[in-house]
Amino acid sequence: xxxxxxxLLLSGFLFACGVVGFLIKRNIITIFMSIELMLNGVNLSFVxxxxxxxxxxxxxxxxxxxxxxAAESAxxxxxxxxxxxxxxxxNVDQVNLLKL
Amino acid sequence: xxxTLNLWVIPILPLAGAAINGFFGRKSSxxxxxxxxxxxxxxxxxxxxxxxxxxxxxxxxxxxxxxHWIRAGSFSADFAFxxxxxxxxxxxxxxxxxxxxxxxxxxxMWEDPGYYRFFTYLNLFMFFMLTLVLAGNYLQLFIGxxxxxxxxxxxxxxxxxxxxxxxxxxxxxxxxxxGDFGFLIALFLLIKHFGSLDFSRVFGAIAPIRPETAGAGLxxxxxxxxxxxxAGKSAQIPLYVWLPDAMEGPTxxxxxxxxxxxxxxxVYMVARSHVIFExxxxxxxxxxxxxxxxxxxxxxxxxxxxxxxxxxxYSTVSQLxxxxxxxxxxxxxxxxxxLMTHAFFKGLLFLAAGSVIHAVGGxxxxxxxxxxxxxxxxxxxxxxxxxxxxSGIPGFAGFFSKDxxxxxxxxxxxxxxxxxxxxxxxTSFYMFRLWFLTFFGEYRGEAEAKHGxxxxxxxDAHGGHGHGGIHESPRVMVVPLVILAVLxxxxxxxxxxxxxxxxxxxxxxxxxxxxxxxxxxxxxxxxGEKRAPEQATEGSEPKTGDSTELLFTGISVFAALLGFGLxxxxxxxxxxLPDRIAVSFSGLYRVLVHxxxxxxxxxxxxxxPLIDGSTRILWQGVDRKVIDAAxxxxxxxxxxxxxxxxxxxxxxxxxxxxxxxxxxxxVIAFVIWKWVVTL
Numbered sequence: 001x002x003x004x005x006x007x008l009l010l011s012g013f014l015f016a017c018g019v020v021g022f023l024i025k026r027n028i029i030t031i032f033m034s035i036e037l038m039l040n041g042v043n044l045s046f047v048x049x050x051x052x053x054x055x056x057x058x059x060x061x062x063x064x065x066x067x068x069x070a071a072e073s074a075x076x077x078x079x080x081x082x083x084x085x086x087x088x089x090x091n092v093d094q095v096n097l098l099k100l
Numbered sequence: 101x102x103x104t105l106n107l108w109v110i111p112i113l114p115l116a117g118a119a120i121n122g123f124f125g126r127k128s129s130x131x132x133x134x135x136x137x138x139x140x141x142x143x144x145x146x147x148x149x150x151x152x153x154x155x156x157x158x159x160x161x162x163x164x165x166x167x168h169w170i171r172a173g174s175f176s177a178d179f180a181f182x183x184x185x186x187x188x189x190x191x192x193x194x195x196x197x198x199x200x201x202x203x204x205x206x207x208x209m210w211e212d213p214g215y216y217r218f219f220t221y222l223n224l225f226m227f228f229m230l231t232l233v234l235a236g237n238y239l240q241l242f243i244g245x246x247x248x249x250x251x252x253x254x255x256x257x258x259x260x261x262x263x264x265x266x267x268x269x270x271x272x273x274x275x276x277x278x279g280d281f282g283f284l285i286a287l288f289l290l291i292k293h294f295g296s297l298d299f300s301r302v303f304g305a306i307a308p309i310r311p312e313t314a315g316a317g318l319x320x321x322x323x324x325x326x327x328x329x330x331a332g333k334s335a336q337i338p339l340y341v342w343l344p345d346a347m348e349g350p351t352x353x354x355x356x357x358x359x360x361x362x363x364x365x366x367v368y369m370v371a372r373s374h375v376i377f378e379x380x381x382x383x384x385x386x387x388x389x390x391x392x393x394x395x396x397x398x399x400x401x402x403x404x405x406x407x408x409x410x411x412x413x414y415s416t417v418s419q420l421x422x423x424x425x426x427x428x429x430x431x432x433x434x435x436x437x438x439l440m441t442h443a444f445f446k447g448l449l450f451l452a453a454g455s456v457i458h459a460v461g462g463x464x465x466x467x468x469x470x471x472x473x474x475x476x477x478x479x480x481x482x483x484x485x486x487x488x489x490x491s492g493i494p495g496f497a498g499f500f501s502k503d504x505x506x507x508x509x510x511x512x513x514x515x516x517x518x519x520x521x522x523x524x525x526x527t528s529f530y531m532f533r534l535w536f537l538t539f540f541g542e543y544r545g546e547a548e549a550k551h552g553x554x555x556x557x558x559x560d561a562h563g564g565h566g567h568g569g570i571h572e573s574p575r576v577m578v579v580p581l582v583i584l585a586v587l588x589x590x591x592x593x594x595x596x597x598x599x600x601x602x603x604x605x606x607x608x609x610x611x612x613x614x615x616x617x618x619x620x621x622x623x624x625x626x627x628g629e630k631r632a633p634e635q636a637t638e639g640s641e642p643k644t645g646d647s648t649e650l651l652f653t654g655i656s657v658f659a660a661l662l663g664f665g666l667x668x669x670x671x672x673x674x675x676x677l678p679d680r681i682a683v684s685f686s687g688l689y690r691v692l693v694h695x696x697x698x699x700x701x702x703x704x705x706x707x708x709p710l711i712d713g714s715t716r717i718l719w720q721g722v723d724r725k726v727i728d729a730a731x732x733x734x735x736x737x738x739x740x741x742x743x744x745x746x747x748x749x750x751x752x753x754x755x756x757x758x759x760x761x762x763x764x765x766x767v768i769a770f771v772i773w774k775w776v777v778t779l
């Protein structure tokens with residue numbers, strides 16, 4: 001039996017990768033993938049706890065997260081395409097119209 | 101067991117009239133407004149008469165409970181009504197004179213664009229005044245007290261577009277507030293020490309207390325504070341200054357509010373509180389001194405006034421002084437008697453003065469009148485009756501009441517009597533001066549008018565109706581004059597003193613109110629002397645007192661006739677004489693014309709410091725430098741901070757993400773720190 005802490009460390013590592021990727025990358029697609037990475041890091045800790053404590057709720061919650069993530073990717077990709085069509089770039093630093 | 105009288109109907113009727121006219125009067129015709137105002141005030145008078153008719157079958161005081169109002173702990177105040185002989189007299193005076201003045205106002209105010217507004221206020225005044233006189237406790241009395249103040253303010257400032265009228269209204273209101281301050285504190289003291297404001301409970305609690313002959317105690321304090329309130333409402337020294345200015349209001353208002361009814365509320369309140377005053381000799385002495393001084397000073401000011409309404413205003417102040425003098429010497433019923441006769445003849449004087457003003461097209465300066473005797477005979481004869489009454493000519497109403505007061509005053513202290521007689525002489529002089537100046541000699545108005553003094557048009561502001569010439573007032577104004585004239589003549593016969601062959605019926609009527617509650621051991625000789633024994637034995641009064649009383653009556657009659665003679669000499673026989681005297685006594689004359697500079701004195705002592713303090717310190721200092729500055733600085737600060745903070749919103753997604761991450765990091769750090777601390 002793999003100890004819980006291993007899962008949690010991996011989960012934390014995945015989440016940290018996602019955060020760092022989100023912060024340092026300029027390409028929207030990469031940022032998008034970082035978000036997925038964060039979500040899955042959290043998912044991992046959910047299932048780990050669920051398996052450890054034999055509670056089904058964690059598994060179910062992961063399904064919810066995956067469904068929402070799928071929907072979010074669909075919308076997100078659509079937005080990315082729309083942004084690319086108008087701005088002709090995927091660099092987020094050049095997509096900065098939403099300011100004062 | 102008393103039958104139910106439903107006294108609450110009496111005040112409610114004028115209130116209903118005021119509501120109807122106030123809400124719908126603007127759109128309805130003058131006739132409709134008139135009908136509403138007259139029906140409701142007349143109905144109040146009718147109900148009052150009905151109550152008076154059933155009065156003898158009541159066991160007094162009749163009390164009626166309407167509704168609970170305030171209940172807080174052990175304290176409670178209700179809407180309740182209290183009827184005894186004193187309130188009945190006031191009730192009849194207020195509704196009766198009030199109704200007559202309503203009728204008169206129809207003629208006087210007909211041309212005024214604010215016709216419906218006038219009757220709304222007039223009915224509102226009736227409501228509050230009736231609440232005041234019928235109140236069953238001090239708090240309800242205070243509602244009426246403040247309410248009549250409001251009505252007075254509204255009516256004094258009735259022609260509010262005129263600057264002087266607006267500021268006269270404010271002056272009346274503010275000066276009254278000073279008096280009300282004292283009144284309120286007296287009420288607080290009553291609540292604190294007797295736990296109630298109910299007349300029957302308060303007086304019941306006070307009745308066993310011995311008079312405070314040695315020094316001032318609680319009752320003296322309460323009495324003095326009540327007198328402060330009464331001085332404000334009833335225009336006594338030092339708070340009388342508002343009443344002469346209140347003459348800016350329409351003349352019927354001066355008659356109803358500032359002569360016949362409202363200003364007597366203070367006398368009524370003092371008489372109502374006689375249980376307190378009888379046990380506070382010092383407060384009573386103060387009342388008497390204030391009354392005497394006011395009577396004298398106001399009368400002297402009245403000599404030099406040239407505005408017909410101002411003369412009457414100072415005369416009102418002076419007569420109110422008589423009433424307080426009477427209360428102050430413990431002769432409450434004499435004070436109320438004078439209140440009643442004064443309501444008749446002073447109401448009449450004002451209405452007749454209004455009729456004169458009406459006749460000469462809004463002129464109020466007596467120097468521009470004269471010779472009106474034949475031109476407006478009805479006004480002349482009614483005014484003559486009132487003048488005779490106020491001057492104390494035997495046979496007329498004022499004679500009996502004033503004589504009663506002077507006689508009672510003499511029994512307490514001859515100084516009061518002496519000042520009273522001198523005042524009676526001055527009263528007679530200035531009233532006949534007014535009479536001669538207005539009605540005799542040559543008409544002096546036309547010539548003045550030809551000088552093209554266009555600026556002073558229609559002081560009384562009903563100039564809009566083409567005055568062809570001097571003319572008698574319409575019948576609707578003359579009839580109330582005649583009725584009041586009749587009352588001024590016969591009104592005194594209800595209380596003819598014993599010495600003059602009467603039997604003091606008025607005094608006996610009020611006796612249950614004032615004599616039932618005498619202090620158990622009346623150490624005060626003044627109070628004890630004229631209590632029960634004289635009143636109890638009808639007809640068989642000690643003969644020794646009678647001849648003295650007759651002598652004093654003779655002296656006051658002589659004073660009145662002397663005043664008449666002097667006025668005749670000055671203003672009829674030799675019209676040049678007053679001017680010569682004014683020149684030779686120019687200093688005294690100037691002081692009188694300027695009303696002893698009291699207004700100027702108050703302006704310098706109170707008004708100017710207040711205005712300066714308000715402008716320089718409170719406005720320029722506190723308001724602008726502290727409050728405004730604080731608000732502006734708060735706004736500026738917020739703007740500066742947000743000016744800096746807005747750079748956070750760069751539009752750059754990654755910087756937003758950075759802020760989110762940093763925030764999350766802070767939260768996590770905080771959670772961890774808490775966790776570490778608890779370990």
